[in-house]
Amino acid sequence: MPEFSFTIEAECSTSWARAGTIQTPHGEIPTPIFMPVGTQATVKSVSPEELKAAGAKIILANTYHLMLRPGSPLIDSFGGLHPFMHWDGPMLTDSGGFQVWSLGHLRKLSEDGVVFKSHLDGSTHTLTPERVMQIEAELGADIVLPLDICAPYPSTPRDAKEAMERTHRWEERALRAKERYRPEQTLFGIVQGAFESDLRRESARIIGNMPFPGLSIGGLSVGEPKEMLWEMLSYVTPELPRNKPRHLLGVGSPEDLVIGVGLGVDMFDCVLPTRVARHGGLFTQSGRVNIKASRFRSQRGPVEEDCTCYTCRNYSAAYVHHLIRTEEQLYYRLGSIHNLHFMLHLADQLRTAILADRYPAFRDDFLARYVPASERIREEQRNKWKIAMSRQV
Amino acid sequence: MPEFSFTIEAECSTSWARAGTIQTPHGEIPTPIFMPVGTQATVKSVSPEELKAAGAKIILANTYHLMLRPGSPLIDSFGGLHPFMHWDGPMLTDSGGFQVWSLGHLRKLSEDGVVFKSHLDGSTHTLTPERVMQIEAELGADIVLPLDICAPYPSTPRDAKEAMERTHRWEERALRAKERYRPEQTLFGIVQGAFESDLRRESARIIGNMPFPGLSIGGLSVGEPKEMLWEMLSYVTPELPRNKPRHLLGVGSPEDLVIGVGLGVDMFDCVLPTRVARHGGLFTQSGRVNIKASRFRSQRGPVEEDCTCYTCRNYSAAYVHHLIRTEEQLYYRLGSIHNLHFMLHLADQLRTAILADRYPAFRDDFLARYVPASERIREEQRNKWKIAMSRQV
Numbered sequence: 116m117p118e119f120s121f122t123i124e125a126e127c128s129t130s131w132a133r134a135g136t137i138q139t140p141h142g143e144i145p146t147p148i149f150m151p152v153g154t155q156a157t158v159k160s161v162s163p164e165e166l167k168a169a170g171a172k173i174i175l176a177n178t179y180h181l182m183l184r185p186g187s188p189l190i191d192s193f194g195g196l197h198p199f200m201h202w203d204g205p206m207l208t209d210s211g212g213f214q215v216w217s218l219g220h221l222r223k224l225s226e227d228g229v230v231f232k233s234h235l236d237g238s239t240h241t242l243t244p245e246r247v248m249q250i251e252a253e254l255g256a257d258i259v260l261p262l263d264i265c266a267p268y269p270s271t272p273r274d275a276k277e278a279m280e281r282t283h284r285w286e287e288r289a290l291r292a293k294e295r296y297r298p299e300q301t302l303f304g305i306v307q308g309a310f311e312s313d314l315r316r317e318s319a320r321i322i323g324n325m326p327f328p329g330l331s332i333g334g335l336s337v338g339e340p341k342e343m344l345w346e347m348l349s350y351v352t353p354e355l356p357r358n359k360p361r362h363l364l365g366v367g368s369p370e371d372l373v374i375g376v377g378l379g380v381d382m383f384d385c386v387l388p389t390r391v392a393r394h395g396g397l398f399t400q401s402g403r404v405n406i407k408a409s410r411f412r413s414q415r416g417p418v419e420e421d422c423t424c425y426t427c428r429n430y431s432a433a434y435v436h437h438l439i440r441t442e443e444q445l446y447y448r449l450g451s452i453h454n455l456h457f458m459l460h461l462a463d464q465l466r467t468a469i470l471a472d473r474y475p476a477f478r479d480d481f482l483a484r485y486v487p488a489s490e491r492i493r494e495e496q497r498n499k500w501k502i503a504m505s506r507q508v
Numbered sequence: 509m510p511e512f513s514f515t516i517e518a519e520c521s522t523s524w525a526r527a528g529t530i531q532t533p534h535g536e537i538p539t540p541i542f543m544p545v546g547t548q549a550t551v552k553s554v555s556p557e558e559l560k561a562a563g564a565k566i567i568l569a570n571t572y573h574l575m576l577r578p579g580s581p582l583i584d585s586f587g588g589l590h591p592f593m594h595w596d597g598p599m600l601t602d603s604g605g606f607q608v609w610s611l612g613h614l615r616k617l618s619e620d621g622v623v624f625k626s627h628l629d630g631s632t633h634t635l636t637p638e639r640v641m642q643i644e645a646e647l648g649a650d651i652v653l654p655l656d657i658c659a660p661y662p663s664t665p666r667d668a669k670e671a672m673e674r675t676h677r678w679e680e681r682a683l684r685a686k687e688r689y690r691p692e693q694t695l696f697g698i699v700q701g702a703f704e705s706d707l708r709r710e711s712a713r714i715i716g717n718m719p720f721p722g723l724s725i726g727g728l729s730v731g732e733p734k735e736m737l738w739e740m741l742s743y744v745t746p747e748l749p750r751n752k753p754r755h756l757l758g759v760g761s762p763e764d765l766v767i768g769v770g771l772g773v774d775m776f777d778c779v780l781p782t783r784v785a786r787h788g789g790l791f792t793q794s795g796r797v798n799i800k801a802s803r804f805r806s807q808r809g810p811v812e813e814d815c816t817c818y819t820c821r822n823y824s825a826a827y828v829h830h831l832i833r834t835e836e837q838l839y840y841r842l843g844s845i846h847n848l849h850f851m852l853h854l855a856d857q858l859r860t861a862i863l864a865d866r867y868p869a870f871r872d873d874f875l876a877r878y879v880p881a882s883e884r885i886r887e888e889q890r891n892k893w894k895i896a897m898s899r900q901v
Binding site for chain 1: 549553582805823830833841
């Protein structure tokens with residue numbers, strides 16, 4: 116039996132928010148939780164000790180990137196990702212599916228699986244539900260995800276349905292394969308269904324009833340308006356079994372965390388907090404600020420008063436501003452630590468609010484004072500990212 | 509009276525090596541010592557806590573860079589560099605002279621001082637011996653250096669003599685100016701004289717007898733063969749008063765440290781350990797290795813067995829190799845920490861050897877087993893650096 120359990124400690128009386136505890140072989144995870152992303156077996160610029168100090172309880176690593184470099188057999192020969200990257204807490208690996216669609220080239224999709232060319236060197240690789248279970252067994256995370264098909268936005272209802280049904284068949288294959296490779300790992304199911312309300316409901320029912328101890332919700336945050344994401348989630352949550360933790364893949368920002376919790380999400384992961392930090396965007400209780408702005412040039416106080424992160428406890432906003440202006444590497448670390456601490460502290464605040472049954476008030480307060488990045492800034496960042504990705508090819 | 513003192517604890521019976529202790533307002537410094545360089549108020553990619561853990565006792569910051577960005581008045585308004593950069597140990601600032609020659613443009617040299625254009629934005633700045641003392645007072649380091657003229661290699665004997673004599677006059681002006689701005693700072697003298705044995709001896713005698721509590725040796729390691737550096741040093745040391753600490757500016761590598769100590773040097777500073785680390789060059793007891801090399805791809809042990817640095821205690825060479833191959837920022841930190849620890853541990857080993865009067869045996873053992881970077885690699889690195897510098901203009 117895998118050492119995995121999920122206990123619910125409190126449920127909001129007026130929303131789907133809940134507070135709980137996930138038990139894994141590498142430790143406990145209080146929920147709601149934000150999971151920092153360590154794409155290439157490192158959360159960019161942050162050490163494992165700093166992740167812990169910032170409040171991280173579980174991190175995510177990307178199967179797609181690690182299977183290409185340094186390769187899962189090498190990581191396996193070191194005893195898995197935990198010793199390889201010097202992280203001894205809980206860990207989750209995704210299936211690589213999403214990156215095959217977003218980064219890989221010349222994909223060939225069949226019932227068996229997907230053939231793609233690496234974005235690094237053009238080499239050809241095949242992923243099947245079974246092969247992904249083997250790779251994730253070699254990586255050795257506590258929680259693993261099955262190969263899925265992430266339908267693009269927009270998709271026709273017919274394409275969405277086909278992708279969902281094939282994903283469901285692949286998930287059944289993944290369940291069987293996992294038992295062959297590393298039965299002690301916890302395999303989450305993935306709900307798909309694109310942007311069709313009936314498909315989302317159907318997928319939630321089918322995957323929710325399969326023997327997965329936890330459920331990830333995929334195929335969202337792929338370019339659709341935010342309102343559509345929340346709408347889709349509102350179809351999914353009511354269909355999911357209460358006693359399994361719910362993970363919303365690839366989301367999000369501080370405001371996403373606050374809203375998503377109310378729609379029943381327990382676990383979040385996203386590169387956004389560290390990525391925007393590297394470009395100067397730092398989170399504060401009143402919204403996202405750009406630390407490059409000249410108004411910080413001589414600010415004696417920290418980036419945020421009363422913030423208890425390493426950055427704010429030890430450095431003035433003026434010094435952080437100086438570091439990014441001079442493109443010093445220490446900046447990327449200090450900015451990333453601040454944003455990760457913000458996300459983890461926010462998850463903790465949400466948990467406290469749910470335990471006291473005052474989540475709706477907390478949410479409304481937060482959203483009233485937090486000014487997210489403007490749509491213009493968001494669009495610019497998306498475009499920069501797309502250009503950067505296309506250059507990697 | 510400044511809280512500065514230098515005590516000699518042991519002297520080698522067969523070389524000029526000695527072991528001592530420097531007292532400063534921010535703490536003690538055992539000598540011989542290597543000083544990590546924090547060019548822009550940060551030792552690239554390493555935090556102050558990590559510097560301490562690596563054994564750093566004193567760090568150096570560059571007046572030229574800081575006067576341009578963020579400017580010394582801003583740093584002064586924060587109470588100086590110590591609180592600004594969150595380093596509470598001893599600190600030394602150079603005079604900016606060397607960078608004016610190596611980075612600045614359109615210099616105009618006169619008896620008064622030097623006019624140059626910033627390599628960042630072309631803005632015009634004037635440095636005089638008095639102005640440098642004012643800027644260094646605003647930066648607030650424990651040890652400060654006076655404006656000097658670093659004659660290029662090669663120089664004519666006449667040019668070398670003129671530069672030396674003007675430097676001597678500037679140093680007298682610096683001594684007077686320092687009393688006006690921040691008398692509690694410790695002003696070291698700088699010995700010049702280019703590559704003329706008689707000038708080196710003369711400068712050592714003159715500067716050595718002026719009321720400087722410590723002495724820096726400048727104008728070396730500017731492109732001349734290493735043998736010439738050591739030869740020049742051998743003219744300088746015998747002329748210097750025994751009771752003042754000696755600092756060799758801008759040197760060097762592990763082998764330089766070992767040789768320089770035998771020629772009477774107490775303090776070293778150089779960007780080399782962190783710069784070569786960023787390009788993959790890591791120090792080991794048997795020489796410099798390139799961690800990018802494929803032989804490290806699956807090396808289970810650390811970069812160096814028995815090394816007690818953070819990197820080697822916690823990560824395999826294979827992981828460090830993976831990080832540099834994937835250009836992950838954590839690499840730059842782990843590599844820099846390892847090399848700084850190596851230099852500081854080496855300084856400590858030298859000190860122990862001197863205290864036991866077995867420095868010559870330690871030196872010979874070290875040089876017999878340590879394979880420095882090849883001349884070809886060294887030349888390539890110099891060229892890359894020159895290209896990088898010219899691009900900054």
